[in-house]
Amino acid sequence: xxxxxxWLEASLIGHAMRGSGVWTxxxxxxxxxxxxxxxFGSILLLDLRLLGVWRNIPLAAISTPxxxxxxxGFVVATLTGIGLLATKATEYQSNPFFYIKIPxxxxxxxxxxxxxxxxxxxxHRTRELxxxxxxxxxxxxxxxxxxxxxxxxxGRMVGYW
Ligand code: HEM
Numbered sequence: 001x002x003x004x005x006x007w008l009e010a011s012l013i014g015h016a017m018r019g020s021g022v023w024t025x026x027x028x029x030x031x032x033x034x035x036x037x038x039x040f041g042s043i044l045l046l047d048l049r050l051l052g053v054w055r056n057i058p059l060a061a062i063s064t065p066x067x068x069x070x071x072x073g074f075v076v077a078t079l080t081g082i083g084l085l086a087t088k089a090t091e092y093q094s095n096p097f098f099y100i101k102i103p104x105x106x107x108x109x110x111x112x113x114x115x116x117x118x119x120x121x122x123x124h125r126t127r128e129l130x131x132x133x134x135x136x137x138x139x140x141x142x143x144x145x146x147x148x149x150x151x152x153x154x155g156r157m158v159g160y161w
Pocket of ligand 1: 033038074077078079081085156158
């Protein structure tokens with residue numbers, strides 16, 4: 001891990017982050033936070049619906065906007081996060097919250113990949129789901145909320161270590 005972080009810190013991104021003015025880190029951090037807000041905001045709505053809240057609203061009515069905003073939020077969070085990390089990457093190697101945050105993000109992604117392979121998810125726009133299928137989707141919604149909440153909590157705590 002040290003070699004990877006040292007490589008990132010010495011990379012062009014690291015040099016650009018450190019050498020392009022005092023506001024660069026702050027502006028990149030601003031976009032990191034905005035993208036996290038978009039990601040978690042959309043995921044929160046979708047996961048609560050999967051967990052059975054607002055059953056009178058069809059899942060198909062909210063899934064497309066939530067997935068689209070969440071996916072873009074994730075892409076921007078990753079790009080800006082790499083920029084923030086590259087600024088002083090080696091300083092994070094002994095930070096325990098960093099080792100909670102990254103696996104939580106990876107687990108969140110595995111959960112999304114598994115959910116998107118379920119027949120119930122693939123077909124939720126074209127047919128009614130059975131009670132058993134809805135219960136299955138609820139499990140994925142719960143795991144998703146736990147993963148992304150953990151990523152945000154650990155991400156916030158990184159700076160306080
Ligand atoms: C590969 C992707 C990511 C990388 C490399 C990354 C890296 C970083 C770094 C280096 C910081 C600054 C920590 C400090 O204060 O010193 C940070 C802040 C933060 N990150 Fe990420 N991040 C990524 C994705 C995410 C995602 C997906 C989330 C949420 C789901 C997230 C949540 C946070 C939070 C809440 C903060 C604190 C922001 C603040 O209070 O200023 N990050 N991230």
